Amino acid sequence: MTTTAPTAPLLDVKDLRVSFPGRGFRAKPVEVLHGVDLSIAPGEALGVVGESGSGKTTIGRAVLGLVKPSGGSMTFAGRDITAATAKERRALARDIQVVFQDPYTSLNPAMEIGDILSEPLVVQGATPKDARARVRTLLDQVGLPSDAVHRLPREFSGGQRQRVAIARALAPEPKLIVCDEPVSALDLSTQARVLDLFIDIQRRTGVAYMFISHDLAVVRHVSHRVGVLYRGDMVETGPGDKVTSAPDHPYTQKLLLAAPVSDPVAQRQRREERQRRAQEAREQVQPAGVV
């Protein structure tokens, strides 16, 4: 199992800070990321776990250029992309792609699947004929029938829509795909199949993933390395099996113990362990003499 990237990182993020304007007149900006470091090697899947408000989605959006960082640097394939202009960003679209959480709103409801998939190809300069051929290959790769081309997103189930979104991300043959909770909106059985598709595609194409999720089990399933984000700070980074099964940081341990396992007996043990720790924490907070 490879833990550190042998080659130069594909994406290198250093001390990334992002602030959003505060609400109200002359309010102070709210910083949601307080200096996050991470790197992704070519062909690697980095899982980013965190609860709501941890800033995990913001990292992805910063890498995609959808929010402006207020500090730090981002380097992609040796190029500094921290302050990329709109034009540079459009060029980066060949290399960095995205799969969003919600397959219901991430596809334009008024466009046919074929148009959704061929549009990025056409703007990158492909001829319509090449684009059509490529769309068929893409649909095949994500396991959709080729007659999907002339259908609208609403004619597909959630899992199938997410396959379309994956195909769209794959279209320009990117080097990195940011996956923001790509299976959270899916049913259990669909979830497992879509995750396997992600892994399969990575094995075949060598694309790197930044895999953002709140679910340790999902991240454990696809990630080579995992980073744990807590209130805008990366508290722990390491090999996937270690971080998601035997973590060092107390927050990650809390996260792991809080996630219920699908086994009544094991879950009882886990619950008791969690409650014991919570009790210890409470006792620590209370000064010894108070009792």
Place this chain on the structure above:
Amino acid sequence: MTELEVVDAEVASKDEKTPRVGRRSPWRRMLRDPQAVITGAVILAFVVLGLLADVIPSHGPNEASLQAFNADVGTEGYPLGADASGRDILSRLLHSINTSMISGVIGAGVALVIGVTFGLIGGYLGPRVRGTTEWIFALVQTFPGLLLLIVLTPITKGDYRATMLIFGVLLAPGIYRIVRNQVLGVKNELYVDAARVSGLTNRRIMSRHILLSVRGPVIIAAAFMFGTAIALQSGLAFLGVGSSGVPSFGAMISEGFTNLYSEPTQFLWPSLALGILTASLVLLGNAMRDAFQGARPKAAKITAPKLAGEAAAATSATAAEAEATSLLVVEDLAIAYPTPSGELRTVVDGVSLRLNAGETLGVVGESGSGKTQTAFAVLGVLPPEAVITRGSIRLDGRELLGLSEAELRPLRGRSIAYVPQEPMSNLNPSFTIGAQLVEGLRSSGSMSKQEARERVLALLGRVGIPDPERTFRSYPHQISGGMAQRVLIAGAVASRPMVLIADEPTTALDVTVQAEILDLLRDLQAELGMAVLLVTHNFGVVADICDRIAVMQKGQVVETGLTTQIFSAPQHAYTRMLLGAILDEETVRTDGPVAAPVPLGTDAR
């Protein structure tokens, strides 16, 4: 291939089988709407008549003849008669149609071009640009339209086309508002983000993605503005503003009006034409709205068969023994929804559940399995169009189906309580938490305000809220989702219900909060001796809290049993498939990063 894989493959193929939903463009849909077809045909007829204005009548619109002065209907060469100046009414009518149509096209067209352009710009670009466009359009809207047009007559030189041009500008804020609001709504949709990540330029995103999504309301508004422009042009002409050489409904009505007592038909024709034309436009606009904004044909109301009594009687033998142990009994419950075509679509098909006092039953299933519908039926809160086609729901021996809302109300809260999935949307944002809980308590009993307040504070403390006083005074937006769920649980258990129905109570919460909420539910259940019916899709939650499980698939319960039994030895294939799909601790990725990236085309397998 193991049995599990067979099931998995089977489900996979079902998932891939794409549902062919009937897809028709809004225009095609309009063709099937009689209102759209009739009004469309009327308007088309008007257009054609207008185009033939120089062919049909034998006189020009301004050709006056002394012989034809006030000629009657049917006079040779004057089929509709002639007016006080001896001009052919038919000819003037047909030419008036053209005047109206040109007015409409110019007015609505100018409004569209200006409104859509600036609406897209103002909606999509930053707040500074929007501020400017907003200010300009607000200013335009303050101009008094009709007065301004009359005052500007010297500039337009009485030409109605110039007047309509200005009127179009005055109409533009309406379109601007619609487009801007739509764009603001669509702009933050994920698919627009995805388009930006795909490397599309702002201009392309606006024209391809945003304009496509906002066209419906714009087309509808344009249809109405077309009618407004025609009405205004006629109004101006009636007032005598503008050139008298241009035949127009307004001018004809005005002339007919002065002649009303001697020749009433002169007044009748243009009024009739104008009335039919504008009415058709308004009705066509309405039909367009239905087609574009998807007004669903009303579902046929199907009355539920009077089943409560019969069902209870028929099953009384088995019921007797079940009731001895079970608090809540659901028997052979079937729920259906009417489809637009009038048939019933069954979503819950013969579900039977038994909930014993003090136990937790987990109802597990994927989306569309009917688990929430079953829970709603027990609560008596199914949407009004839902039809319970058969079955029985008994609480402590009492049949709940067929009870009126007034009979159900005292049961809810005191006998059955409910904890929803989305805590935030179940709290009213305009009242404090305390006020909402006190109101709930007092409605179900004769408690004084002070008593209720103390009880609520005690409950808030009980459900683990650190500072009950402060939360009591807070508004829902001031507390977190986890706290909101605690508040709702406090409200649910306030009157010590026998049965608590929790519909995905932790799905919207973080896992650390979820664990605490499940602990709370477990503690409260032990303390109050409640029976809990927990609807969920999460097997971890089931393993944590449920004594028994009912697995649902496509409206049916496929397997029921003790939690430990189902997890260790699932009987039904679907249960096995679900359990097999769980990503457990063992599913760790073991292969390393792909060393040498392979281009997509050359598949390396």
